[in-house]
Amino acid sequence: MSSEDDSQAMAQALQLAERGRTSTHPNPRVGCVIVREGVIVGQGYHERAGLPHAEVMALRDAGERARGATVYVTLEPCCHTGRTPPCTDALLAAGVGRVVVAMEDPDPRVAGGGVARLRAAGLAVDTGVMEAAARALNRGFISRLTRRRPFVRAKVGASLDGRTALTTGESRWITSPEARADVQRLRAESSAIMTGIGTVMADNPALTVRPRPSRPPQRIIVDSRLRIADEAAVLRPASEAIVATVADTGPRAEGLRAAGVRVVAAGSGEGGVDLAVLMEKLAAMDINDLLVEAGPRLLASLILKRLVDELIVYMAPSLLGDGQPIAALRLACLAEQVRWRYVQVRQIGPDLRMVLSQVE
Secondary structure (H helix, E strand, C coil): CCHHHHHHHHHHHHHHHHCCCCCCCCCCCCEEEEEECCEEEEEEECCCCCCCCHHHHHHHHHHHHHCCCEEEECCCCCCCCCCCCCHHHHHHHHCCCEEEECCCCCCCCCCCHHHHHHHHCCCEEEECCCHHHHHHHCHHHHHHHHCCCCEEEEEEEECCCCEEEECCCCCCCCCCHHHHHHHHHHHHCCCEEEEEHHHHHHHCCCCCCCCCCCCCCEEEEECCCCCCCCCCHHHCCHHHEEEEECCCCCHHHHHHHHCCCEEEECCEECCEECHHHHHHHHHHCCCCEEEECCCHHHHHHHHHCCCCCEEEEEECCCCCCCEEECCCCCCCCHHHCCCEEEEEEEEECCEEEEEEEECC
16 A cells, blocks of 8 residues: 555554543553555554453454454554563464554563564564554553653633732632533543642632543642641542642641542652652552643743743633742742643634643
């Protein structure tokens, strides 16, 4: 097949992988298409950890038609036994003729081993087809395995003058129903949602996803002194809540654990919890994509430590005057300003949705 045909087939595989955007974590999102004589004869995607991988689903769909066919998969086939057997073995047993891979698996248990296994068995293997799109789809998975921290997105809703609340603390609602619906999508595709104790005490948010997904995100509260109340909405259910603190000993920590809340000690950093250590611990807990919905102090700390990979601002066409800023940055001069670059700007309802990344 031509390179154009390869790209078209891989694009179809990526569309299939998108179906697992809200359900596969901590596993990657993977799609697979099997083509024989220019016709798609099998397709599948990975739906959830513990269920068959995309290649196996596509092989089941193709049946005997997979023999001699070309397999397009968005991530290198695994060559180790985890919750499921190696996909390389399944491909070889099916007698496929060629395998096209979008990107190498960053998991050290694979990391080129899957491609090597297939080539050693005599299969033709091509890699790097639509790699950038495949990497974008799994940036949280890649970040966890290569940087030892989740991919972090911070979301804020603000007015034209950069206010997220009035001086009284009132903030519901600055942005439109359309923007809030888009936030539900962000939450659904995240492994976890993080906020600070200040936001919990001021607003008592639940940080839930509507409608509730099959794998709801964990909810993380950064609370250095364990001030969170037992009745806080974010602790319901307790099994989905994580409280990140300085030290996890003492009666309050034990009380939270007894209620079913996970308490994680990340040590002390500037002004509270050591956020860099916390990110490492979250990665160790298999959290790929972290959505931050926090107040100005926690957000400023994350930004200054360069722990925010993407800032998403929903800007309403309104002015609030004096009020709470997006981030409580205290700069001595303009030379210290934190610069960002626009990745995407589009209108959602009456609001603007701006996606930005921090300039190096």
